[in-house]
Amino acid sequence: MKFDITPGWLPFHPNPSKPHLKLPKGAVDAHCHVFGPGEIFPYAPERKYTPCDAPKEKLFALRDLLGFERNVIVQATCHGADNRALVDALQSANGKARGVATVRRDITPEQLQELHDAGVRGVRFNFVKRLVDAPPKDTLMEIAQKIAPFGWHIVIYFEAADLKEYWDFFTSLPTTVVVDHMGRPDVTKPVNGEEFELFVKLMREHTNFWSKVSCPERLSKTGPKALNGEQHAYTDVVPFARRLVQEFPDRVLFGTDWPHPNLKDHMPDDGLLVDYVAQIAPSEQERQQLLVDNPMRLYWPEER
Numbered sequence: 001m002k003f004d005i006t007p008g009w010l011p012f013h014p015n016p017s018k019p020h021l022k023l024p025k026g027a028v029d030a031h032c033h034v035f036g037p038g039e040i041f042p043y044a045p046e047r048k049y050t051p052c053d054a055p056k057e058k059l060f061a062l063r064d065l066l067g068f069e070r071n072v073i074v075q076a077t078c079h080g081a082d083n084r085a086l087v088d089a090l091q092s093a094n095g096k097a098r099g100v101a102t103v104r105r106d107i108t109p110e111q112l113q114e115l116h117d118a119g120v121r122g123v124r125f126n127f128v129k130r131l132v133d134a135p136p137k138d139t140l141m142e143i144a145q146k147i148a149p150f151g152w153h154i155v156i157y158f159e160a161a162d163l164k165e166y167w168d169f170f171t172s173l174p175t176t177v178v179v180d181h182m183g184r185p186d187v188t189k190p191v192n193g194e195e196f197e198l199f200v201k202l203m204r205e206h207t208n209f210w211s212k213v214s215c216p217e218r219l220s221k222t223g224p225k226a227l228n229g230e231q232h233a234y235t236d237v238v239p240f241a242r243r244l245v246q247e248f249p250d251r252v253l254f255g256t257d258w259p260h261p262n263l264k265d266h267m268p269d270d271g272l273l274v275d276y277v278a279q280i281a282p283s284e285q286e287r288q289q290l291l292v293d294n295p296m297r298l299y300w301p302e303e304r
C-alpha cells in the first residue's frame with residue numbers, strides 16, 4: 001500500500017557524522033523506532049501522522065556507525081497496536097535488539113508469549129494528545145496486570161503539564177515504569193521549579209520509576225542544534241538531564257529517538273546527538289551506567 005507522508009515531514013539525517021565521543025563497550029540505544037516500510041508493514045488506520053519509512057536496515061547501520069551495540073525499539077503510534085514491523089526488526093537483530101510494544105486489552109497470554117519470544121520486554125502507554133486518543137485507565141490497568149507476570153515493564157509518554165492529572169494512575173502501576181524523555185519538561189522553566197520538581201518527586205518517592213534522559217532535540221527551545229559539528233548542543237536541556245543522571249544514576253536510560261518523528265524545525269545529526277551525552281554524563285562511570293549497566297539490567301537481565 002502507498003502512503004502519503006505528512007506534509008512538512010522532516011526525514012532523518014541523510015549522513016550523520018561519526019561521534020567524537022567513544023561509547024562504552026556494549027552501549028545500548030534505549031529508544032528508537034522502525035517505521036514500515038509501509039508497503040510491507042502498513043501504517044495504522046488510526047494514526048495521527050504518516051512518517052517516511054525508516055526500516056530496520058537503516059537503524060542497524062546507524063547503530064554501528066554511532067558505536068552502539070544494541071537497540072531498544074519502541075512501538076510508535078503510527079503503527080498503532082500492529083507490532084509486525086517491530087517484531088520483524090527484533091527477529092532480524094541476532095539478539096541485539098529488544099522491543100517495547102503496544103497491545104490492546106484483549107491480547108491473550110499466548111500472544112504475549114509470542115511477543116516475548118521475539119524480544120519484547122515492555123508495553124508503551126502513550127498519553128500525548130497530539131499523538132493518540134489514550135485508552136481509558138481501566139483498560140490500561142488490565143493490560144498492566146496481563147503483562148506483569150512476564151516480568152515486563154511499562155513505558156509511559158506524557159507531557160509535563162499532565163503529570164498531576166495522571167499521578168495516581170501512574171503510581172498505581174504494578175511494574176517498573178519507564179518515563180519517556182524526562183516527562184517532557186518545559187525547559188524554559190527552572191530546573192528546580194514546581195514543574196520539574198514534581199517529576200523529580202515522582203522518581204524519588206517511587207523507586208520503580210526510571211527516566212529516559214533522551215530527546216533534547218525535541219525539548220530544546222534555544223539550542224544550539226546538533227548540526228554543523230556543534231559539540232555543545234541543546235545546552236538549555238542539559239541541566240534537566242544532568243540532574244536526573246546525578247540523582248538517579250541507576251534509573252536513567254538514553255536513546256537517540258531515531259528517526260525523530262514529528263520534529264518541526266530541524267533534524268539533528270545523530271553523531272552530534274551522541275556527543276551530547278558527554279554533557280549530561282561527563283564521567284566514564286556515569287556513561288557506563290546510563291548506556292550499558294542500566295539498559296542491560298532492564299532488557300537483557302539474563303546476560304548480567
Ligand SMILES: O=C(O)/C=C(\CC(=O)C(=O)O)C(=O)O
Binds near residue numbers: 157
Ligand atoms: O519518538 C518519540 O518518542 C516521540 C514522538 C513520537 C511517538 O512517540 C509516537 O508516535 O509514538 C513524538 O513526540 O512525536
